[in-house]
Amino acid sequence: MAYDKFTTLTSAAVPLPIENVDTDQIIPARFLKATERVGFGDNLFRDWRYHQDGTPKKDFVLNQSTYDGKILVGGKNFGSGSSREHAAWAVYDYGFRCVISSFFADIFRNNCLNIGVLPVQVSPEFLEEIFNTIQKDPSSSLEVNLPNQTVSLLATGTTESFAINPYKKENLQNGYDDIDYLLNLKDSIQDFAQNTPL
Amino acid sequence: MSKTLFDKVWDAHVVHNVKDGPDVLFIDRHMIHEVTSPVAFLGLKNRDIKVLYPERTFATADHNTPTINQHLPVEDPLSANQLKALEENAKKHGISFWGLGHKKNGIVHVVGPEYGITLPGATMVCGDSHTSTHGAFGAIAFGIGTSEVEMVLASQCIMQPKHKKMRITVSGELQFGVTPKDVALFIISQLTTSGATGYFVEYAGPVFEQMSMEGRMTVCNLSIEMGARGGMIAPDKKTFDYIQDREFTPKGADWDKAMAYWKTLHSDADAVFDKELTFDGAKIEPMITYGTNPGMGTGITQHIPTADTLEGGEATYQKSLDYMGYQEGDALLGKKIDYVFLGSCTNGRIEDFRAFAELVKGRKRAEHVTAWLVPGSHKVLDAIKSEGLFDTLTDAGFELREPGCSACLAMNDDKIPAGKYAVSTSNRNFEGRQGPGSRTLLASPTVAAAAAVTGKVTDPRELINA
Numbered sequence: 001m002a003y004d005k006f007t008t009l010t011s012a013a014v015p016l017p018i019e020n021v022d023t024d025q026i027i028p029a030r031f032l033k034a035t036e037r038v039g040f041g042d043n044l045f046r047d048w049r050y051h052q053d054g055t056p057k058k059d060f061v062l063n064q065s066t067y068d069g070k071i072l073v074g075g076k077n078f079g080s081g082s083s084r085e086h087a088a089w090a091v092y093d094y095g096f097r098c099v100i101s102s103f104f105a106d107i108f109r110n111n112c113l114n115i116g117v118l119p120v121q122v123s124p125e126f127l128e129e130i131f132n133t134i135q136k137d138p139s140s141s142l143e144v145n146l147p148n149q150t151v152s153l154l155a156t157g158t159t160e161s162f163a164i165n166p167y168k169k170e171n172l173q174n175g176y177d178d179i180d181y182l183l184n185l186k187d188s189i190q191d192f193a194q195n196t197p198l
Numbered sequence: 199m200s201k202t203l204f205d206k207v208w209d210a211h212v213v214h215n216v217k218d219g220p221d222v223l224f225i226d227r228h229m230i231h232e233v234t235s236p237v238a239f240l241g242l243k244n245r246d247i248k249v250l251y252p253e254r255t256f257a258t259a260d261h262n263t264p265t266i267n268q269h270l271p272v273e274d275p276l277s278a279n280q281l282k283a284l285e286e287n288a289k290k291h292g293i294s295f296w297g298l299g300h301k302k303n304g305i306v307h308v309v310g311p312e313y314g315i316t317l318p319g320a321t322m323v324c325g326d327s328h329t330s331t332h333g334a335f336g337a338i339a340f341g342i343g344t345s346e347v348e349m350v351l352a353s354q355c356i357m358q359p360k361h362k363k364m365r366i367t368v369s370g371e372l373q374f375g376v377t378p379k380d381v382a383l384f385i386i387s388q389l390t391t392s393g394a395t396g397y398f399v400e401y402a403g404p405v406f407e408q409m410s411m412e413g414r415m416t417v418c419n420l421s422i423e424m425g426a427r428g429g430m431i432a433p434d435k436k437t438f439d440y441i442q443d444r445e446f447t448p449k450g451a452d453w454d455k456a457m458a459y460w461k462t463l464h465s466d467a468d469a470v471f472d473k474e475l476t477f478d479g480a481k482i483e484p485m486i487t488y489g490t491n492p493g494m495g496t497g498i499t500q501h502i503p504t505a506d507t508l509e510g511g512e513a514t515y516q517k518s519l520d521y522m523g524y525q526e527g528d529a530l531l532g533k534k535i536d537y538v539f540l541g542s543c544t545n546g547r548i549e550d551f552r553a554f555a556e557l558v559k560g561r562k563r564a565e566h567v568t569a570w571l572v573p574g575s576h577k578v579l580d581a582i583k584s585e586g587l588f589d590t591l592t593d594a595g596f597e598l599r600e601p602g603c604s605a606c607l608a609m610n611d612d613k614i615p616a617g618k619y620a621v622s623t624s625n626r627n628f629e630g631r632q633g634p635g636s637r638t639l640l641a642s643p644t645v646a647a648a649a650a651v652t653g654k655v656t657d658p659r660e661l662i663n664a
Contacts, residue, residue: 019514020391020491024628029607033262033276035236035283047630052616075514077392080425080491081628082607083327084234085343106395106427107327110358111343165359167219177345179245182353185214185222189250189353192213192224197452198254 003116005175009098010143010154012069014061015134021074022081023108027090029082040086041093062094066138073130074101079108088112098144100151102127113168114177120144120151120162129158146173200466202363203432204398207338207463211321213355220357226320228255228350229306230293232262232284233609234325238348239287249351252292256315259284259297260305261326262609265572265599268298277610291351304575304601307331307543311415312577314444318433318460323350328543328625330421333430334414335437336463338398340428361427362396362472365465367403370479375659377553378413379545379623379642381405382420383485383495385477390509391493395425397473400465405479406431411440412549419544420625423492432464484658486530487627487640490518494627498645498657502528521629522637523617530655533639537620538569538650539632540643542606545623546574548581550643555587557647557658563595564653570612571596572604594651608633621649 031043049060056063072091078101079087088111091099097117102124112119122130133140133155140155146169152159164172171177182189201209214222230238235257242249249255262277272278281298288295296302302309307328310316318336323329325347332339346356366385386393399421406414414431421429438457441447448456487495488502496503502519504526505512519525524533540546540554551573563569571591573579579601582588591598605612606624608631614620616635623646627638639655648658 017513018517019511022491022626022628024607024626024631028630028634029261029609032233032609033274033280035280036240037237047634052634075511077395077425080391081327081422081626083325083341083343085237085325085345088343103392103395105392105425107341107343111345114343114345165219167216167357178357179241179345179349179352181216181357182222182349182355183247185355186250186353188213189222189224189355193251193354196211196224196226197448198226 003175006097006116006118006146006172008143008145009070010141011071012139013071013073013100013130013134013142014067014069015131016061016072016074017131019075020077020080023079023084023087024081026079026087027084032084032086037089039093040090041095044090044094070096071098071100071142071144072096073127073134074099076101076103076124078104080105083107085111085115088115088117092117100127100130113172116172116175118144118146118172122151122160122162126158126160129153129156200469202465202469202471203336203400203430203463204338204363205469207319207321208360210319216357220359222355223321223358224355225323225350226254227315227322229310229315229322229324230255230257230347231306231324231326232259232280234344235287235347236280236283237344238351241348242351247352249291249293251354254354255293255351257284257288257293257295258303258306258309261603261607263298263602264610265602265604265612268600301576304577305543305546305603307419308546308574308578311335312444312575314441314447317441317447318437319463323356327422328419330426330428331415331419331543333418333421333428334411335441336430336433336460338428338430341422361398363400364394364397364426364473364475365400365402365471367474367476368401368405368479369403369476370405372405372479372482375484375644375662376482377642377644378409378416380482380485381479382417383487383492383640384482386420386424386492387485387495388477389424389493391423391491392425394421397426399426399429401429401431407434410549411436412547415547416544420492423625433460484642484645486645486655488522488524488530490521490627490629492625492627492640494518495640496530498530498655500530502526502530531657533655534619535621535639535649535654536567536618537614538567538646539572539605539620539622539624540646541570541572541574541604542624543574543603544625545643546572546578548578550623551578551582551587552585553643554647555590557644557661558594558596558651559590561594561651563650567650567653569596569650570599570605572599573601575601605632607631608636614638621646621655
């Protein structure tokens with residue numbers, strides 16, 4: 001599925017300083033029943049965001065108007081658990097284009113990269129600095145520069161570089177996906193399949 | 199050059215190396231279910247392309263199916279629609295489809311091995327993180343997202359960087375009353391829920407060599423719960439005996455040829471792993487979890503650890519215990535429980551029902567406990583009946599439901615109510631995993647059986663000895 005190209009993003013950020021945020025929290029299983037990729041943002045962090053009667057939980061960060069932006073900042077081991085891509089879809093559909101954490105679970109990171117959400121892994125110290133800075137001033141902006149592979153906290157001037165696979169980087173910058181690449185390899189794949197019995 | 203088991207299987211499936219990028223990996227067999235496949239088929243439709251090798255994909259409905267009255271139409275319109283989409287997509291593209299009521303229907307990771315879809319040395323994927331289960335047969339098997347499901351349907355390949363390799367050796371012999379689930383929960387408690395992220399794990403040593411195929415599946419299944427993409431065990435005689443003559447395994451001369459290859463599938467003596475860990479199997483006791491991720495587990499006779507003895511943030515730990523309604527230092531034995539769930543791709547196989555039945559035999563379900571016993575497949579259900587376990591369970595006050603994922607993820611109506619405690623043989627104790635507000639204690643079928651008859655967390659060894 002096509003997605004918006006990613007180059008640089010300057011935005012305030014939404015802090016979620018909790019570790020091991022699993023994909024069941026990002027989107028609970030009972031909201032995975034759609035057969036199309038629509039509306040998942042409404043149920044992002046559903047059970048942390050809403051009471052069971054559907055009223056918002058006032059102390060949850062997505063319900064606090066002071067916090068806004070296209071960047072979500074989560075604690076260590078963000079996105080663990082289920083492989084549901086719906087979690088990445090929910091993050092994207094809500095309006096986030098980048099998730100920052102000191103550590104990501106494997107499948108979630110991969111799913112994000114495949115749909116145009118940039119996962120940025122920073123040092124635990126920088127993550128702490130980001131949380132502290134946003135807490136003091138929720139309007140503090142971060143600049144994420146994909147071509148340069150840097151993330152900067154504008155208020156303090158702290159900058160860190162982050163790693164990303166060059167192939168995935170090119171995909172994100174151009175809005176390509178893996179299927180375009182694989183379809184071009186069809187002949188090699190068919191040769192390979194012939195020699196690989198079922 | 200010496201290779202690990204993982205290297206051998208991976209390297210044999212690389213179609214193409216992307217410069218500075220991932221490998222293009224050929225997928226031998228692909229399984230799909232109703233929840234993570236519809237958007238992938240929609241993608242194919244939008245691109246106007248067909249499934250490249252429909253004979254390599256197998257569809258079963260499991261995540262979102264009722265476990266009672268499966269012969270009736272599914273009531274929830276969204277669930278019914280999702281099941282219908284799977285059926286239509288499978289038919290349109292010529293994919294084997296084992297829907298609700300089909301005799302081969304069951305949980306994707308239970309039916310795969312049962313019908314010989316799972317093979318040593320194969321690459322297998324599914325849009326489900328517990329695809330790691332199939333690694334028990336010496337396959338590279340792992341969970342993928344929906345974009346990747348679309349890739350496999352379109353090209354029979356996915357693009358993945360090769361993972362780092364970890365070997366976990368468990369030496370010695372397990373104590374009486376200790377099961378494969380306990381071994382897995384013990385390892386996860388030692389590594390934490392993210393300790394193996396970025397790695398593919400090989401399980402080695404006498405404990406796994408002695409383990410049944412069902413036990414190995416339970417262990418490999420839980421690899422993802424410490425962050426590993428997958429886990430695998432070198433195939434041996436037990437593996438070959440298990441798969442021989444199953445529907446989708448090679449036959450005749452093809453079998454002989456395959457066997458010759460499969461016998462080479464082990465890590466070379468001097469193969470190098472990025473990380474090696476060794477544990478003493480004799481030190482493992484029956485395990486249970488007390489928190490909201492599978493790494494938060496301990497021996498059943500232990501107390502809930504205090505935050506200062508653990509890595510990680512205190513706030514996150516406290517949030518977790520608050521959710522569970524527990525406190526640091528609490529004893530786990532004697533904690534009252536309300537529900538018991540036996541089933542899932544982790545512990546929904548015949549051996550799990552045998553273990554449960556053995557413990558409850560001649561006892562009665564505690565009156566205040568609601569128990570859901572959900573076989574992993576129709577084949578498991580049939581075996582429960584033919585082995586006489588059905589009567590044992592019925593006499594003890596238990597009812598069997600029909601196959602499916604059920605309360606493991608509570609997508610259907612099998613939801614543990616808010617605030618209630620469930621001892622569950624499934625794989626995740628995340629907040630709300632088994633229903634909004636539900637509280638899950640992960641354990642083995644034996645520990646679950648002990649809880650079901652006593653109504654509280656109980657050391658099963660006391661009941662087995664009695």
